[in-house]
Amino acid sequence: MGNTWRVSSTTPRFAALAGVAAAAAAIGTAELVAALTGPRSSPLVAVGGLVVDTAPEPVKRFGIEVFGSYDKIALLVGTALLLGGFAALLGMLAVRRLTVGLAGIVVFGGIGAAAALTRAGADAADVLPSLVGAAVGGLALWAFVAGPLELDPWPWSPPTPAGPPPATGPAVAAPDPDSVATSEGTGGTASRSTASAESPPVPGSPVPGRPPVPGGPGRRVDPDSRRRFLTGVGTVLGVAAVGGVAGRWLAGRQGVSAAREAITLPAPVSAAPPVPAGADLAQPGLASYVTSNRSFYRIDTALVVPQVDPATWQLRIHGRVRNPVTLSYADLLARPMVERYVTLACVSNEVGGDLIGNACWLGVPIRELLDEVGPLDGADQVVGRSVDGWTCGTPTAVLRDGRDALLAVGMNGEPLPVQHGFPVRMVVPGLYGYVSACKWITELELTSFADFDAYWVPRGWSAQGPVKTQSRIDTPRPRNRPAAGPVTVAGVAWAQHRGIDRVEVRVDEGPWQEAQLAPTISVDTWVQWSWQWPATPGEHTLQVRATDSTGETQTGETRGVAPDGATGWHSVTLTVS
Structure with missing residues (x-):
């Protein structure tokens, strides 16, 4: 066997x-x-x-x-x-x-x-x-x-034991080969009975055309x-x-990495302010003030990153405008550029989540482009359309209210990474990405919210998505077991285009204690904060809340991300040894 x-x-x-x-x-x-x-x-x-x-x-x-x-x-x-x-x-x-x-x-x-x-x-x-x-x-x-x-x-038929099958009816003697009947017919031919050959095969019997195999014919290969x-x-x-x-x-x-590496970005006519001393507390476990390109979150619908050749890229600005235009990548680079730090956040970011990052962006102000094309009355929405067909709808008024909304070509001092929208993407402070941050953009169409629903709106999300005031505890974390005594509690808070005025922390639902805010570049970026906690042994729960520059304090009502962003206070439960 x-x-x-x-x-x-x-x-x-x-x-x-x-x-x-x-x-x-x-x-x-x-x-x-x-x-x-x-x-x-x-x-x-x-x-x-x-x-x-x-x-x-x-x-x-x-x-x-x-x-x-x-x-x-x-x-x-x-x-x-x-x-x-x-x-x-x-x-x-x-x-x-x-x-x-x-x-x-x-x-x-x-x-x-x-x-x-x-x-x-x-x-x-x-x-x-x-x-x-x-x-x-x-x-x-x-x-x-x-x-x-x-x-x-x-x-596939059920296995049968080796050897002859058990008898199921009256015993029949095996035919004697020497007694096979023959007859002489007209023409003198002999015939042999074929009844047995026409009968159904018995399980376990040899299969015609296959050599017998020990242990059960037809059962092995x-x-x-x-x-x-x-x-x-x-x-x-x-x-x-x-x-x-x-x-x-x-x-x-066949991608565009080589084309991207060959690009030299123009110097901005308005450079970003330098990061102030102390803006990054450099606390272990605390997110850095500026997020690297490699670490920056990516949420979009593109399963394969679009490869857009800047040599053939065009941006069409059309719709309800007086003077539609089409720009090439060279046209865009020839325009005056500004450089700004802007924090972007995803609407899918849960309370305490990490779908948020701060970077330095280089680009052309969208406001200037809209002024040139001249939106018509009633064109209250600008639809950004990606090369892969994805769309977002941004309020026209927001893009023209003076904030640094950009058609960005650079990120942290280099051309946009391919996965973050190369060659051109939108960056709009104060709005969640699903209504503003169009990557691999090829169109800006002026229309109205009454006439067109962008990609996420029919799927249950709000047509307009201003960023909510939020804060997060980065350190200590639940898996940490700090020793009793002074413990630095630190994190980040954000309310883009409004700015953060105050951050407060409390322990075990006790009184709120004001944290110290680190310096920041502008109201369009997040801010780091820290608070010294005199920790005592045992299990404790820390909570944080922020107040923006309008005086609105972050709500403690817990809500999910749909339809326009999560709310609630971030909390961390940990054990002090």
């Missing part, structure tokens, strides 16, 4: 493996083709993008709450796992009926092609990755089920068959992995 392989119990597993290998071949091929037609045409990306657009709002909020800036990676991984599970099922069904497995692959190829056509700017070429990938996946499945790597379907099948699966998986990685690499080579 050492030289045989029992497949009656393991065949479903290997059939599932065949299905997964076929799906991997389809995806790997599709990624290679997508390197030529564009990353948005990848079936994984196209289907994932369609999921983002159509998923119920609570599902999206859950994804952001759980995965934060890694929500897109989680979605792609989840999509791949679901596809793998379905492919395994198709493999198991295909062993019984090949047409069922092939039909499943055709359906998935059709879904990928249809999803690709829903992406902004899609054309007929975007369906090629899904169609070619489905064809290769179908060929691979055929090879495993009916081709040269054939996966034997016979062992020789090691060479097993080895050939597993080698085929391994080869397909390996080639698929290489194809997928090569496709991603080729897509990256």
